[in-house]
Amino acid sequence: MNPMHDDDIANVMRALGHPVRLNILRILAAQRAGDCCCTDVTQNLSLAQSTVSQHIKVLLDAGLVERHPKGTRNCYSLRADRLADFGIACTGLFTGLTDHPVKELA
Amino acid sequence: MNPMHDDDIANVMRALGHPVRLNILRILAAQRAGDCCCTDVTQNLSLAQSTVSQHIKVLLDAGLVERHPKGTRNCYSLRADRLADFGIACTGLFTGLTDHPVKELA
DNA sequence: CGGGTTCATCGTTATTCAGCGATAAAAGAT
DNA sequence: ATCTTTTATCGCTGAATAACGATGAACCCG
Structure with a gap:
């Protein structure tokens, strides 16, 4: 929904790094x-x-995973929403980098 | 062409982190x-x-950027091929994570 | 040749990361 | 109440990162 900004993206990247x-x-x-x-x-x-x-x-702090306490255990699962947000941010980043405008005409 | 494996992906992620x-x-x-x-x-x-x-x-070592020596200066430009490879690897990663098979039937 | 740019690298400092063992807390089981 | 399981956290060590200034190499231009 709201686009991730650079610090968020960098945080997730580092978590996946x-x-x-x-x-x-x-x-x-x-x-x-x-x-x-x-x-x-x-x-x-x-x-x-x-x-x-x-x-x-680290994955928790990056928001990529969530915790479900179950008795004496803590179960974890992926946060699909955050993964999707990050995927969108990535494609936005890549297209922003690759779709270079006509730089010659500056 | 050849898919990036985990260490490559992690390296690029860290570089982008x-x-x-x-x-x-x-x-x-x-x-x-x-x-x-x-x-x-x-x-x-x-x-x-x-x-x-x-x-x-760091970006050089991750293969995201290349160097073009020009006289006394070193000019840099993006490596679109590597960015594309990484984009493919990302979508592959995300779909691999999100397209969970029918885990109930194990 | 001598001076000006540009830049990677070195040396330093402070911070963060990665890995481990040990430990304590919480909850379930007996 | 006691034991077991599970787990997060602490303390530690070594390595890597981020930032800076200083330095020297390489290259151009007078």
């Missing part, structure tokens, strides 16, 4: 929504649980 | 191709020349 976090997003996408907790993610990643928790926090 | 670098790309896009040098960029940015040079280097 680590292969482990890309993997975490894919892992979350492959699970039933709201049924994937930190240990589930950790078992797919050969990293310490605390490290995975930190990465998830 | 700073507002100043987004601005640099826009500045380069607004200039005649191959006619924008480091000081030109610096004059639009209120940052030290060395800092701008560093940011440009």
